[in-house]
Amino acid sequence: MSSIKVGSEMHELGKRLFPINRSLTGAGVRETLSILKEELPALEVLSVPSGTQVFDWVVPNEWTIHDAYVLNSQGERVIDFQANNLHVVGYSVPIKETFSREELFKKLYTLPEQPDAIPYITSYYSENWGFCTSENHKNTLPDDTYEVVIDSELKPGCLNYAELIIPGESDKEVFISTYICHPSMANNELSGPLVTTYIAKWLMQQDSLKYTYRIVFIPETIGSVVYLSKHHEHLKNNVVAGFNVTCIGDDKTYSYLPSRTGNTLSDKAATHTLRHLYPDYKSYSWLDRGSDERQYCAPGIDLPIATIMRSKYGEYPEYHTSLDDLTFVTPSGLEGGYIALRNAIYIVEKDFIPKMTVLCEPQLGKRGLYPNTSSKDTKSKVAAMMDMISYCDGSMSLLEIANKIDQPFSKLYPICEQFIEAGLIEIFKEK
Amino acid sequence: MSSIKVGSEMHELGKRLFPINRSLTGAGVRETLSILKEELPALEVLSVPSGTQVFDWVVPNEWTIHDAYVLNSQGERVIDFQANNLHVVGYSVPIKETFSREELFKKLYTLPEQPDAIPYITSYYSENWGFCTSENHKNTLPDDTYEVVIDSELKPGCLNYAELIIPGESDKEVFISTYICHPSMANNELSGPLVTTYIAKWLMQQDSLKYTYRIVFIPETIGSVVYLSKHHEHLKNNVVAGFNVTCIGDDKTYSYLPSRTGNTLSDKAATHTLRHLYPDYKSYSWLDRGSDERQYCAPGIDLPIATIMRSKYGEYPEYHTSLDDLTFVTPSGLEGGYIALRNAIYIVEKDFIPKMTVLCEPQLGKRGLYPNTSSKDTKSKVAAMMDMISYCDGSMSLLEIANKIDQPFSKLYPICEQFIEAGLIEIFKEK
Amino acid sequence: MSSIKVGSEMHELGKRLFPINRSLTGAGVRETLSILKEELPALEVLSVPSGTQVFDWVVPNEWTIHDAYVLNSQGERVIDFQANNLHVVGYSVPIKETFSREELFKKLYTLPEQPDAIPYITSYYSENWGFCTSENHKNTLPDDTYEVVIDSELKPGCLNYAELIIPGESDKEVFISTYICHPSMANNELSGPLVTTYIAKWLMQQDSLKYTYRIVFIPETIGSVVYLSKHHEHLKNNVVAGFNVTCIGDDKTYSYLPSRTGNTLSDKAATHTLRHLYPDYKSYSWLDRGSDERQYCAPGIDLPIATIMRSKYGEYPEYHTSLDDLTFVTPSGLEGGYIALRNAIYIVEKDFIPKMTVLCEPQLGKRGLYPNTSSKDTKSKVAAMMDMISYCDGSMSLLEIANKIDQPFSKLYPICEQFIEAGLIEIFKEK
Secondary structure, three states: OOOOOHHHHHHHHHHHHOOOOOOOOOHHHHHHHHHHHHHOOOOEEEEEEOOOEEOOEEOOOEEEEEEEEEEOOOOOEEEEOOOOHHHEOEOEOOEEEEEEHHHHHOOEEOOOOOOOOOEOOEOOOOOEOOEEOOHHHHOOOOOOEEEEEEEEEEEOOEEEEEEEEEOOOOOOEEEEEEEOOOOOOHHHHHHHHHHHHHHHHHHHHOOOOOOEEEEEEEOOOHHHHHHHHHHHHHHHHHEEEEEEEOOOOEOOOOEEEOOOOOOOHHHHHHHHHHHHHOOOOEEOOHHHOOOOHHHHOOOOOOOOEEEEEOOOOOOOOOOOEOOOOOOOEOHHHHHHHHHHHHHHHHHHHHOOEEEEOOOOOOOOHHHOOOOOOOOHHHHHHHHHHHHHHHOOEOOOOHHHHHHHOOOOHHHHHHHHHHHHHOOOEEEEEOO | OOOOOHHHHHHHHHHHHOOOOOOOOOHHHHHHHHHHHHHOOOOEEEEEEOOOEEOOEEOOOEEEEEEEEEEOOOOOEEEEOOOOHHHEOEOEOOEEEEEEHHHHHHOEEOOOOOOOOOEOOEOOOOOEOOEEOOHHHHOOOOOOEEEEEEEEEEEOOEEEEEEEEEOOOOOOEEEEEEEOOOOOOHHHHHHHHHHHHHHHHHHHHOOOOOOEEEEEEEOOOHHHHHHHHHHHHHHHHHEEEEEEEOOOOEOOOOEEEOOOOOOOHHHHHHHHHHHHHOOOOEEOOHHHOOOOHHHHOOOOOOOOEEEEEOOOOOOOOOOOEOOOOOOOEOHHHHHHHHHHHHHHHHHHHHOOEEEEOOOOOOOOHHHOOOOOOOOHHHHHHHHHHHHHHHOOEOOOOHHHHHHHOOOOHHHHHHHHHHHHHOOOEEEEEOO | OOOOOHHHHHHHHHHHHOOOOOOOOOHHHHHHHHHHHHHOOOOEEEEEEOOOEEOOEEOOOEEEEEEEEEEOOOOOEEEEOOOOHHHEOEOEOOEEEEEEHHHHHHOEEOOOOOOOOOEOOEOOOOOEOOEEOOHHHHOOOOOOEEEEEEEEEEEOOEEEEEEEEEOOOOOOEEEEEEEOOOOOOHHHHHHHHHHHHHHHHHHHHOOOOOOEEEEEEEOOOHHHHHHHHHHHHHHHHHEEEEEEEOOOOEOOOOEEEOOOOOOOHHHHHHHHHHHHHOOOOEEOOHHHOOOOHHHHOOOOOOOOEEEEEOOOOOOOOOOOEOOOOOOOEOHHHHHHHHHHHHHHHHHHHHOOEEEEOOOOOOOOHHHOOOOOOOOHHHHHHHHHHHHHHHOOEOOOOHHHHHHHOOOOHHHHHHHHHHHHHOOOEEEEEOO
8 A cells, every 4th residue: 555656646636636627518618528538447427417407406518618818908918817817716607808907807706815715606597707816916907998708618518427336345335525616726625536546545455345336526516416417316325435536635734534424434434533643633513514515414314424625615715716726825735635544445355343252361472473573562552453452342343342442544454354264253243 | 573662561551460469379460360360361261179180289379368467566557468469478477466576576587788679479389478679678666566467368279370371273282371470579570561461462463364363371390380280281281482581671681581491492492583683692501490381390390481581680770679660671671572483483484494496596587586786795695695595405393594604594585485486495394 | 337346347257268278279268168158058069070161161180289388508598488478479380499599580489569569470371380579588589409399289279269148039149259369368358258247147137128239259261261151140040239349348448340341330320420429439341350350251251340459469569579468458448349340239129110109299397307407417408309309210220310409318218218108208119
């Protein structure tokens, strides 16, 4: 499970994906998925036509944007979509018209409290148009007449997403979802597809997997509604755990957002991981939700989806601005997020109910299960070992035992494997 | 559910009832019930003969008092029952005898630490007599001979109580009990019958009621034992929630006393109400009990009866003295108690298990369920709405959801009604 | 249940047992058991041959030691097993050989941080030999040649233990275990067999017992494994509660070590007892275990065994040294431990589920159940009585009620007996 250079590799891939103008639909999503397919050839790209009814929603029209800019009276591009795709409000309808400065400013969004940042704005479900720029830049625009040009199309097309199935021994599934619908921003969202891609690579490198892994790259909200409308029965019957992957690439903190019930295997794996990796991690409540868990955990859907993040969406100043870029998201930040998520998935994959095969404490010396050397470290290992086996009565999973004795699962599992080999522990029942 | 002037109306009615010399039995109880019947014509007044065995108890003789006083050697009434009915120990047997000051003082009860207050004393179950006065007044009585006259009768008669049934759609009942056995004191007890009377009026004004409401006015302890001896099987099978109404008219605080188990619907409705109405409310334990919940929640009776109070009996200095009068109990104090109790009953009446009819989050915009204007207030309303529907999975009642998302039930219920109208929520199961 | 002089009697018996050189096996154990049999004639002494397979273990060879000493070049005994049996490492194999001071020191164990104390060392499961002495004494040994003599035998024999069955009305059993395998140390271990002996005497003095009591004196660890290998099915089916008795004779504190699950009747009786006896008692976790509960509570054995101690093994400086002697263990220390354990056993023996036979509160006055005099003390007794009966609904045991109303079981049980006599409470169901 070595992760050497994984952080840098993810960051490099991020540089390729960053400039693409993703949105809910359109060429940017397709280009993104095609690059991800280079990394994961088994990835299958799918589409759903605009207008399809999906539960209470309808798949929107496809948005295409060729160019967009604001010209001053000298014909200079004072705002230019080519320079930064955040400059145009997402899903802007076409326009070509001349405005006074005052009129232009009514359609120009800035963040006065972050004067260097271009905000990210969309208008998916009501027809509109607009430009975004930094407060500082806006203040340089003189009294003038401005020609506004948005060369876009909003018409029936399709919504794209992609799916990767990694088969395991069981039909039971682990579900991993991430989204690919934001233009040039790095923590929310590029870190999600980057870490998910490398988690998929790691899973495919394993000799064998207990569970089948279902990994999807979708546009947020409408994409998860689309996916659920096709697969919710299957998912409800088969998914044992899962994670929504987002905001997992900066260096500031670690965060956890629970599933709706908060007590699924995913929640237990996530909180166990973070408690041992970064005890000061920030724990949010279901009431702080805001991403695809809103659909995955909705009443009647009820999937066990938890979220491990670094800085949570909405909680860091760079969120949804041009400052959320590949300096905010770093190789080490991505690697930390990757390791945390991978460890939670490792727990899901490996957890089982251990049961001692002998009565009373076993004699470990004759089996070479005692460390040969004696040090503070080996004493603590022996204590963990004896504490662990004292709970192997077939009523608790190894993860539950790890929490009970306050030891990391990743330390206990290899010890448990030695005991299985020695015939002292058996698998009581697949979880 | 407007309560304008309800406080003043209750206080006015209190002025009429205050001077009556109530006791466990006798003319005072009958006069009180007859005035309440003017307010609630459907009220049925009932009686049980003295000597009737009721579980482990026997209905006592009826007490009638015509006059009582202490004359000094000049023939002046130095203590006079006509001036304040607390001056005579309740259930005093007749006497007409002359005593020295020293002898008189042995039968004269005062409160040295509250020298202005006349204490309230009774001797229901052992034959006795006595007078009560203020410490200050006692100290004015000179060395003299005193003629003591109590013109009372204690002989077989009956015990009176009253019952009001307000029918609802269901045979399941909400039980409301209050007591009418104390002479001139206002928080304990007049506030109880006053608020109960106006709760009954409010219930009778409703277009329809889910539950049947059973409201009783009884003498404390022996009255609840009498009532239970007649109806306990019926009550045990039908009562879903209930409240004992007492000490609910002063302005000082709000208090909660749980049912024996502490986790009934009544308890949940009471604590939810008080947490949102007055977060600093005082929460007592079952071990602090002292009124009819002692019978209603007794082993084998097991009714779900909780108590919402303002200042709890035994916990305020005016309790069981002449200072517990209609200056201590105020229109605003009564109105606050009325609103708290009414809100708890409203929760009991309205609570149900909501279940979403669509999968994934619904699109609220197209149904006009989003507020048209956007402000801090509407944002909070939308958040509450989305949090609420995220839990409408048929496993929790609306009250449980309200607690989960920390919103008042009274704010969520109207939103829930809109969702029912829009076909987005259905009633999963009557509670 | 008078315990006058019990502390002194236990301490006197301790003086007789203290000098004996107990070990896992051998003459010292037999001599100890034979003295205990003088106190408890019904005690049955049993044996198991060396080499017997017991679960994952094998009964070790029997160790006999005749003499052991270190001679200096003048032929003087500078270390002498006759002076203190801690001077020889337990289970030392025979040796007769001459060493330099440097060589001797490699086999000489001391405690540099407790320079007056001789440490207690054993080597049960790997063949070895050695001497123990105080750091101060070691420092007096000059450069010299030393003749080391250990006149011991380690060869097939047997392991001894003893069992006492005190029959009760029920086949269900209370199991009490203590160990007799340590040489001259008083808290760990003599206090265990001393208190257990006097608990057995107290049980045999009772007119009748609800439960059958099974009391064993065994060598630690291997003895409990031996005993379980013979009886675990019977114990698992019959034992309702039990205690491991150890470290129960000093004056410093009281301690509690839970069973593995922590919620057995034994745990409840122990914690209730200590909370009322010594609220500052030290509560350990299962992770702090270290005595025979490791076997009794092992997965698949699962006996309800908790431990009440004074200063816990491993937690006091005198532990496993010559300083753990009969000045550290005192008559009052033993008596305190005896009373705590006896009270916990009393709770186990007496607890039952009480149920009121009348509905509503009973009238206690007519039955003389109210105290005749009124004082702060009687008020508190009446409150405890009324609180108690308010919970006698057949759903909770008296111990659970005692915890609920925060009253000592030993205060409630006699009141409960009065109510049973008066016909107001019945035994709902044997626990």
